[in-house]
Structures are given as C-alpha cells and as structure tokens.
Amino acid sequence: MLPKPKPPDDGRYPLPRLAAASVLLLCLIAAPGYAGNDPTQQESQPKLALTSTPAFAFAPVTVQLVATLTGIDSKDPNFCHAAVTWVRVDPGASPEKEIRVTEAPRCVHDEAEPSVATTYSKSFDLYRAGSYLYRVSVFGKNGKEIRSNYVTVKVLRVP
Numbered sequence: 001m002l003p004k005p006k007p008p009d010d011g012r013y014p015l016p017r018l019a020a021a022s023v024l025l026l027c028l029i030a031a032p033g034y035a036g037n038d039p040t041q042q043e044s045q046p047k048l049a050l051t052s053t054p055a056f057a058f059a060p061v062t063v064q065l066v067a068t069l070t071g072i073d074s075k076d077p078n079f080c081h082a083a084v085t086w087v088r089v090d091p092g093a094s095p096e097k098e099i100r101v102t103e104a105p106r107c108v109h110d111e112a113e114p115s116v117a118t119t120y121s122k123s124f125d126l127y128r129a130g131s132y133l134y135r136v137s138v139f140g141k142n143g144k145e146i147r148s149n150y151v152t153v154k155v156l157r158v159p
Helices: 014-034 039-044
Strands: 047-053 056-058 061-070 083-089 099-103 119-126 130-139 145-147 151-156
Touching (some): 047 130, 056 061, 061 130, 061 151, 119 130
Parallel strands (some): 056 151
Antiparallel strands (some): 047 061, 061 119, 083 130, 130 145
C-alpha cells in the first residue's frame, strides 16, 4: 500500500508564511513611491510654500499671503533681492485671465554682501464672494523661477 500523500500545508506553520506574504505585499506597494527618489537631491531643491490667512471669510475681507522660501543659501547672489510675482485668479475667471502683480526690487548694496529674503508677504482686499486662487513665483537673476503651491481663498456672502 502506498503512503498517504501529505497536504501541501499541514497547518502547523501558517504564521511565518503569512508574515512573508505581508512583507512582500508591502514591498510591492511601497516600491513605486521610492523608485528614483534620492533624499539628498530632494533637500537641495528650492521650494516655495504659500499660505493664506484667512482661508475663508465673509466679504469684504483682507487676505494676508505669506510665502516661505527654503533650499536657498542665504548668501546666494542669484536670489539677492529676487523678483516676486503674485498671481491671482478671480471667481468665475479662467486661469488664462489671471491677474499678476510683480515686484522687482534692486540691490542697493555691494555685490560682496548678498542677502536673500526667505519670506515674502502681500495682502489683498477681496470684496466679491467666490473662490480666489493664488500662487507666487520668485525669479533669480539668471531667470530661474521657483513656483509655490496654489492656495484657495473662499469668500462667503453675508446671508
């Protein structure tokens, strides 16, 4: 008589197999997010983060926008007194009809004494109800542009 064949999994060790399958699944899910990402390269990229206060309010309202620049050396002559462009898209307007306000200060000091501003602010008075979309760009002397994220400000109608 032939011996009875053993089932492929006799149920004695299911935990290690389950753990190995879970680790493999997590690796497959996380791998695309890490592919080609070099943490040292990401830190060296300049970033411009935009915030608004308030994010929503009743009309009329004064909105204060603050942009914070990171990843730039404080003595970088390329961004010393950089040009700043504030972009606003009004409610109901298409992005092609944006309003731009550009500030281009000039350096009035020695070239040997560069000083880079890392915070930019601007306020806007909003009278109409709706969603306003803002963004800011900083331009270096070599033409390099650093763009911020978009921020939405919702202005509500008085009931």
